[in-house]
Amino acid sequence: MSDTLPMFPLGTVVFPGMSVPLHVFEDRYRMLVRHLLAVEDPAQRVFGTVAIREGYEVGDHGAQSVYRVGCVLQLTEVDRNADGTFDIVAVARERLQLEEMQRGSDFPQGVAEVLTEPRVDVPAEVLERARATFTAFRVAMTELQGDPFSGSLPRDPDYLAWTLSALAPLPLAERQSLLEAPDTTERLRLVTRLLTEELRAINVIPSLPATQVARTAWSPN
Structure with a gap:
């Protein structure tokens, strides 16, 4: 409606x-x-x-x-x-x-x-890979400019997907694609792929400044 x-x-x-x-x-x-x-x-x-x-x-x-x-x-x-x-x-x-x-x-x-959010059972390997990729990205960013993040990641899959989407320092169109992802599983897969690409860029050209982290705060309300 x-x-x-x-x-x-x-x-x-x-x-x-x-x-x-x-x-x-x-x-x-x-x-x-x-x-x-x-x-x-x-x-x-x-x-x-x-x-x-x-x-x-x-x-x-x-x-x-x-x-x-x-x-x-x-x-x-x-x-x-x-x-x-x-x-x-x-x-x-x-x-x-x-x-x-x-x-x-x-x-x-x-x-x-x-929009009604579909409820899906997120495969454990999707959750683990998303968490591991973000952890690796956080370590890489910390080595370049100090830890830009604070706090720990939520355990709930839906909150985790939204948190990683909000924290990922990505261009506007890619952030929009995360918002438009059809469900939590696809959102976690997409943010994992996008963060992996960011990691590759950091590792290939480590002397370049990393993409500025999105400034809008996230809180689990």
Whole structure:
């Protein structure tokens, strides 16, 4: 079933479980935040996000310049600044499939369907290989620039897949492919392959700086 949601397209791919800090300064997105704050139930202060395709801006033809799979975000923290801007934190929940972007009267809106995540039994070897590949990648990154990660990996396969997807320092299109993967098994296989390719690049040209790690924090909410 499709619903109309406020939309906040971003220049990055967001994964379920990620904590997303945003500085809100544009008038239309300030209106979006004020709209959410007027919702009495904090659990219903939700909006959608999709990644802006590289090389595009969201304008009159915004529906043509954004990816169609994104996430539902729940507003969790708000700081009002004296200049009228906001600093907010939102937590990504389930994935969404965008059907249509609408300009709206005050802020962008979209017609979107929340995606149901399929439950699959992930083979043990897929889990083990994903963990081992990330561990090897972490060691390689630590040797180059110090450990860029903190904490331990979750044991739950779904959380593990989203965590590795969020932590992998990959180009936007590859991160989007991880978000769009059909299930946890395929997502773990894909992130393992992509991290293996990154490892090969680090080992072949170790003097080059590693790809900057994605700055958006992940937290298992």
